Amino acid sequence: NHLLSFILYKNLNFNYPSLIMKRLQILNGTADMEALCFYDFSIKNKIDPLTGLYDGAYGPRIKSQMDYIYQLLKREPTSRRAVISIYNQKDQNKNLTFDVPSTISLQFLLRKNKLNLICYMRSNDFWNGLPFDVGIFGFLQEVMAGWLKVKLGAYTHFVGSAHIYLKDLQKIKKFLKTEKRLLKIPYKQFQLDYHSTSKEIKDFFKKEELV
DSSP states (O other): GGGSOOBBBOOOOOHHHHHHHHHHHHHTTTHHHHHHHHHGGGGGGGOOTTTTOTTTOHHHHHHHHHHHHHHHHHHTTTOOEEEEEEEEEGGOOOOHHHOOSEEEEEEEEEETTTTEEEEESEETTTTTHHHHHHHHHHHHHHHHHHHHHEEEEEEEEEEEEEEEGGGGGHHHHHHSSSSOOBBOOOOOOOOOOOOGHHHHHHHHHHHHHHH
């Protein structure tokens, strides 16, 4: 269900501004640490103290591959090679990467004029991570569908190790005991033309910085 590209439980304490900033930085291919930390200060813990870099940031890893996927599916709509690789060989060397992505890959499949997405996770924190992952990758699926001018298909989320941490256990128990009500917010599929995306994203960041 693509309404779940936002997790909209009324009583879920979730950082929506941080999610939106991460989404748009991925589309921009950047990892602006000042902006990311402004909306989520905990991200500073993922910055390599030796290099000052956020090695696990998805923006620099994904953006060029999004462009590739678009061109591939425009040329070969039924291609089985529309795969974005996120986890890579560099992440297997602890001396090269301080923060390692939990996502392995994203596979886009265009079938019957609907764009499906399969997400493969090596690991997933279901309390802190899952809402962000679904929110980010469901959004990328919407963006790609908009670029290709097709409808949304299924979103499938595969996880190798699904877990929660002991430090979050009491918060999770409290959430499970409360009445959970999904907020009913009118929602339309996100539409953005491929050729105008770069300009619109850059214009947004200029305005966001002024604010």
